[in-house]
Structure formats: structure tokens, C-alpha cells
Amino acid sequence: xxxxxxxxxxxxxxxxxxxxxxxxxxxxxxxxxxxxxxxxxxxxxxxxxxxxxxxxxxxxxxxxxxxxxxxxxxxxxxxxxxxxxxxxxxxxxxxxxxxxxxxxxxxxxxxxxxxxxxxxxxxxxxxxxxxxxxxxxxxxxxxxxxxxxxxxxxxxxxxxxxxxxxxxxxxxxxxxxxxxxxxxxxxxxxxxxxxxxxxxxxxxxxxxxxxxxxxxxxxxxxxxxxxxxxxxxxxxxxxxxxxxxxxxxxxxxxxxxxxxxxxxxxxxxxxxxxxxxxxxxxxxxxxxxxxxxxxxxxxxxxxxxxxxxxxxxxxxxxxxxxxxxxxxxxxxxxxxxxxxxxxxxxxxxxxxxxxxxxxxxxxxxxxxxxxxxxxxxxxxxxxxxxxxxxxxxxxxxxxxxxxxxxxxxxxxxxxxxxxxxxxxxxxxxxxxxxxxxxxxxxxxxxxxxxxxxxxxx
Amino acid sequence: xxxxxxxxxxxxxxxxxxxxxxxxxxxxxxxxxxxxxxxxxxxxxxxxxxxxxxxxxxxxxxxxxxxxxxxxxxxxxxxxxxxxxxxxxxxxxxxxxxxxxxxxxxxxxxxxxxxxxxxxxxxxxxx
Numbered sequence: 414x415x416x417x418x419x420x421x422x423x424x425x426x427x428x429x430x431x432x433x434x435x436x437x438x439x440x441x442x443x444x445x446x447x448x449x450x451x452x453x454x455x456x457x458x459x460x461x462x463x464x465x466x467x468x469x470x471x472x473x474x475x476x477x478x479x480x481x482x483x484x485x486x487x488x489x490x491x492x493x494x495x496x497x498x499x500x501x502x503x504x505x506x507x508x509x510x511x512x513x514x515x516x517x518x519x520x521x522x523x524x525x526x527x528x529x530x531x532x533x534x535x536x537x538x539x540x541x542x543x544x545x546x547x548x549x550x551x552x553x554x555x556x557x558x559x560x561x562x563x564x565x566x567x568x569x570x571x572x573x574x575x576x577x578x579x580x581x582x583x584x585x586x587x588x589x590x591x592x593x594x595x596x597x598x599x600x601x602x603x604x605x606x607x608x609x610x611x612x613x614x615x616x617x618x619x620x621x622x623x624x625x626x627x628x629x630x631x632x633x634x635x636x637x638x639x640x641x642x643x644x645x646x647x648x649x650x651x652x653x654x655x656x657x658x659x660x661x662x663x664x665x666x667x668x669x670x671x672x673x674x675x676x677x678x679x680x681x682x683x684x685x686x687x688x689x690x691x692x693x694x695x696x697x698x699x700x701x702x703x704x705x706x707x708x709x710x711x712x713x714x715x716x717x718x719x720x721x722x723x724x725x726x727x728x729x730x731x732x733x734x735x736x737x738x739x740x741x742x743x744x745x746x747x748x749x750x751x752x753x754x755x756x757x758x759x760x761x762x763x764x765x766x767x768x769x770x771x772x773x774x775x776x777x778x779x780x781x782x783x784x785x786x787x788x789x790x791x792x793x794x795x796x797x798x799x800x801x802x803x804x805x806x807x808x809x810x811x812x813x814x815x816x817x818x819x820x821x822x823x824x825x826x827x828x829x830x831x832x833x834x835x836x837x838x839x840x841x842x843x844x845x846x847x848x849x850x851x852x853x854x855x856x857x858x859x860x861x862x863x864x865x866x867x868x869x870x
Numbered sequence: 871x872x873x874x875x876x877x878x879x880x881x882x883x884x885x886x887x888x889x890x891x892x893x894x895x896x897x898x899x900x901x902x903x904x905x906x907x908x909x910x911x912x913x914x915x916x917x918x919x920x921x922x923x924x925x926x927x928x929x930x931x932x933x934x935x936x937x938x939x940x941x942x943x944x945x946x947x948x949x950x951x952x953x954x955x956x957x958x959x960x961x962x963x964x965x966x967x968x969x970x971x972x973x974x975x976x977x978x979x980x981x982x983x984x985x986x987x988x989x990x991x992x993x994x995x996x997x
Contacts, residue, residue, distance in 0.1 A: 641992035684894020686885035777954040785956040806954035
């Protein structure tokens with residue numbers, strides 16, 4: 414029998430999010446599914462690097478100790494977990510989950526599903542040879558231009574393989590680069606048996622997923638509207654959607670938790686990282702955000718309905734990470750009087766020294782505490798500014814040039830303008846720049862390769 | 871007519887997609903949506919943000935949410951890990967936009983002035 418209401422809870426908005434949040438979601442009230450989003454674009458290339466060093470790595474390690482804590486409770490309460498913690502090595506992640514499952518005593522009572530096939534690294538040259546140019550969506554340039562520098566290539570897939578895993582009885586589904594929102598709406602498709610061309614319901618699922626995929630950012634975290642009055646951020650409740658079979662849903666959080674769910678907190682998340690709201694493109698449907706109707710139900714409940722969608726496109730998005738040079742950032746703190754004028758002289762002095770050294774670097778200098786975020790809108794700093802931090806950043810193709818820059822910051826303390834401090838951190842660290850190359854690929858090239866394995870703990 | 875800062879009429883959130891940032895501007899009072907729809911043209915926003923946005927500014931309307939979405943091209947110095955900006959992901963570009971001055975009827979100005987600012991005692995609250 415179909416459930417009347419399905420409760421899907423968000424437990425992580427990114428790798429590094431509140432470690433206690435998913436535990437509170439499981440323990441502090443009723444939920445049916447827990448979705449955990451660990452992957453940002455930059456995460457995939459970091460994970461590729463880790464896997465290159467160690468074939469058993471390449472996934473979001475936080476997920477394993479989390480399952481150690483919640484696996485038994487999830488099984489007892491019938492809560493399923495859907496996560497993209499698999500990163501670039503979902504099988505290795507699943508092996509660890511199976512291990513902690515046995516240790517937690519759920520052997521024979523739980524199944525773990527793994528979705529494979531989103532990693533295009535090994536297929537990249539074949540794809541190029543077959544005429545898939547993987548042109549940059551923004552610039553139109555062909556991937557061949559940067560082929561040797563590619564570090565990771567993963568396709569954003571949709572809900573279908575996750576639904577397959579759930580249908581095979583998986584209580585935990587581990588994926589790689591699934592579209593974030595798919596982790597949330599795959600359970601809805603599975604439980605309510607929505608059709609794959611039921612565009613309005615799929616679009617409603619996408620909106621629900623979009624609202625909860627960034628964790629507490631829809632339940633009072635990072636909310637500008639009346640931020641000073643949002644209660645108990647220390648124990649902020651992560652969002653939960655209570656979905657009806659028709660696709661309408663309520664955004665809420667556990668009773669007694671901190672934070673807030675109202676029209677303002679939910680709307681801020683709806684507009685987060687969107688382009689044309691009439692065409693929010695996902696692998697499964699194109700959702701129209703201008704059709705969303707919100708109703709504030711009070712008591713941390715917002716009703717969402719009327720969402721419309723239309724057919725998905727023939728393409729899937731590929732996220733390609735490639736090496737694009739090096740960068741470094743250094744800071745120095747200048748004090749009153751004339752703090753800003755001193756910092757600016759220091760920046761000019763540094764620029765002149767880099768020039769004399771003949772280093773091919775792009776340099777940017779900002780005054781943190783004055784204009785580093787609002788630029789010219791901040792106006793001219795007053796002479797009696799108590800203090801300001803000079804932030805100098807460079808990038809270039811040569812690691813040694815960037816290394817040399819890192820040796821030019823500290824000397825300013827004794828060879829530049831006066832009353833400077835705040836240099837306790839040592840010399841700046843050189844970082845490799847990993848840039849992103851968004852591309853499209855025809856879905857039939859990828860979808861047959863998306864496979865699902867489900868095994869007993 | 872009178873002038874108020876956008877911060878008193880609307881709240882906002884911003885984020886990134888590569889070198890493109892977006893700012894969603896949301897009215898506090900639905901009856902003010904039309905004022906913003908009329909005055910916050912893409913040209914006006916482009917002029918206000920000046921050097922902060924190198925490319926074009928696109929505007930999309932979400933009257934259902936009392937919101938306008940501004941898409942700012944080439945606003946993040948290459949974006950993500952390439953950018954040398956402190957705010958490389960455009961997380962607080964929202965507030966740069968909220969500095970914009972908007973002409974409103976005097977009654978509206980009187981009603982909203984200070985709306986976007988914390989009360990004087992807010993900083994001393996413990997939670």
C-alpha cells in the first residue's frame with residue numbers, strides 16, 4: 414500500500430556540514446528517508462586525487478562513522494538512507510558501509526545498493542573519438558583543448574538508478590555524481606510509483622529536493638530575513654519535506670529543534686543558485702519555478718504546491734575538472750591611523766617587487782574589513798579606520814612563480830609601511846587551481862552504463 | 871516620493887555557477903513587488919554593480935514568490951577555485967545589490983525604513 418505521507422529529511426548540505434544533524438534527524442522525530450548530499454563540483458577532483466593515491470579511497474569518509482552511529486536505529490525504525498557519499502569510488506564506500514552494518518548488528522536485516530557508471534574518466538578518449546566534443550557550455554570550446562589536464566569527469570544522473578536500487582530492496586543507496594535533488598525525489602518516485610512522464614509530480618519532487626538539498630539553508634541557516642530573531646541556531650533543525658502522493662508537500666523540521674521554517678527561509682533557498690526560473694533543468698524533468706505556490710502554515714510549516722514541469726531534455730550535464738595553474742593568498746593586518754593608506758602602499762610595493770622579479774602573475778589586492786566584498790560600493794575608507802587586513806592573491810601557470818610570491822609577503826613587515834601585524838600563519842600555501850568545464854552529453858551515451866548492485870549486509 | 875535602500879524593502883540570497891553569480895531578491899511585503907519590478911531593471915542593476923560585474927545582467931521574474939532573480943555574468947573572476955576574489959562564490963554579492971537606492975512613495979519609505987537592520991539590542995542576545 415502506498416503511504417499517505419512520505420517524510421524525506423535532509424542530513425547534510427555539503428561535505429563538512431554539521432556532523433550531528435543527521436543523527437538528530439534520525440533520533441528526534443519520525444522520518445522515512447534520510448538524504449545526504451556530500452558532493453560539490455570541487456569535491457570530485459579532490460576525491461579523484463585521493464583515489465589515485467589509494468584505490469580504497471575516493472569517497473566522502475564522513476559517511477562511514479555516521480552510519481556506525483545510525484545504522485541500527487535506521488533499520489529498527491524503517492528509515493532508508495540515500496546519499497552521494499560514494500564520490501568517485503562508490504564500491505569502496507559500500508564496502509565500508511557493509512562492514513559497519515555488520516558491526517552494528519544489522520546483518521540479514523538490511524541491504525545496501527550501489528549506483529555505478531557516472532565516472533567518465535576511463536571512457537573520455539573513446540567518447541571524444543566517437544565525436545562527442547564535450548564543448549564547454551559557456552565558451553563553446555572543445556574539450557580537446559584541455560584534454561591532458563582533465564582530472565575528473567562525471568555525469569550528473571537522475572533518479573532512475575536510485576529508484577532501481579530501492580525497488581531491489583536497498584535500505585541504503587550509495588551513489589557517485591547523482592544530481593543533488595535526485596537523492597530526495599527518487600524515494601518519492603519509488604514510494605508513490607510516479608510515472609517517468611508525470612512531469613508535474615516529478616517537478617514537485619525536484620522543488621522539494623532543491624529546498625532541502627542544502628541542509629539548514631532552508632530552515633533558518635544563512636537566512637537574511639530577520640536573522641537576529643531566528644531561535645536557537647545552536648541546535649538548528651535540518652529541513653524535512655512531508656510529501657503527498659499528488660506531489661504537494663510541507664517543508665518543516667523536527668519539533669523542538671532550533672531555526673525557523675517560514676515563507677522567507679524557504680523562498681531564500683528556492684532562489685539559491687538558479688538561472689531562468691521557468692526552466693530549472695534536471696536529468697528527469699524541466700521544472701518551472703514560477704508555478705510554485707507557497708502558503709505559510711505557521712508553526713514552522715510551509716505548504717508547497719501547484720508545481721508544473723515539462724519533458725526532460727535529451728542531454729545530461731557532465732562536470733569536468735581540469736588543472737588550470739596555481740594560486741596563493743596572503744594577508745597582513747594594518748592598524749590605525751591611516752590603516753587603509755598603509756595597506757594600499759604595501760600592495761603597490763609588492764606589485765612593484767613582483768614586476769621587478771619578472772614573475773608572470775596576476776595580482777589582486779583587497780582590503781578585508783573595507784572593500785573585499787562590495788568593491789567600489791564601499792566608497793573611500795576613512796583615515797581613522799581602526800584596522801584593516803590587506804589580502805593579496807596571485808595566480809599563474811608556473812608553480813615556481815607562485816612559490817616566489819609566497820616569499821614576498823613576509824618581507825613587507827620590515828621593508829614596507831609601518832604598524833603591521835597578523836602574520837602568525839607563516840607563508841601562504843601554494844594551491845593547484847582546479848577549474849570546471851561544464852559540458853553536455855546525449856543521455857543514451859551514458860544511461861546504459863548506469864548499473865545498480867544491491868547486496869545483503 | 872522618497873528614497874530608501876533596497877535592504878529595507880527586500881531580503882536576498884546569492885550563489886554561483888562557474889563565473890556566473892545569481893542574486894534572488896525577495897520583497898518583505900508582497901505589495902512592494904510591483905515597485906521593484908518597475909525600478910529594478912537589469913540596466914539599473916548593471917550600473918549599480920559597476921565593476922563588480924564584467925558581463926551582462928539578466929533579470930527573471932518570480933511574481934509567485936515576490937522575487938526577482940538577477941543573473942550576473944562574469945562576476946566572479948573566473949569563479950570557484952580559479953577566482954582570486956575573497957567572495958569567490960558570490961555568497962554576499964546579494965548584499966552589494968541591497969545597497970541600491972530605490973524611489974518609493976513617501977508612505978512606503980516611512981513604513982519600511984530600518985526594516986532590513988537588526989534592532990539595537992540584537993547583538994547582545996545570547997541565542
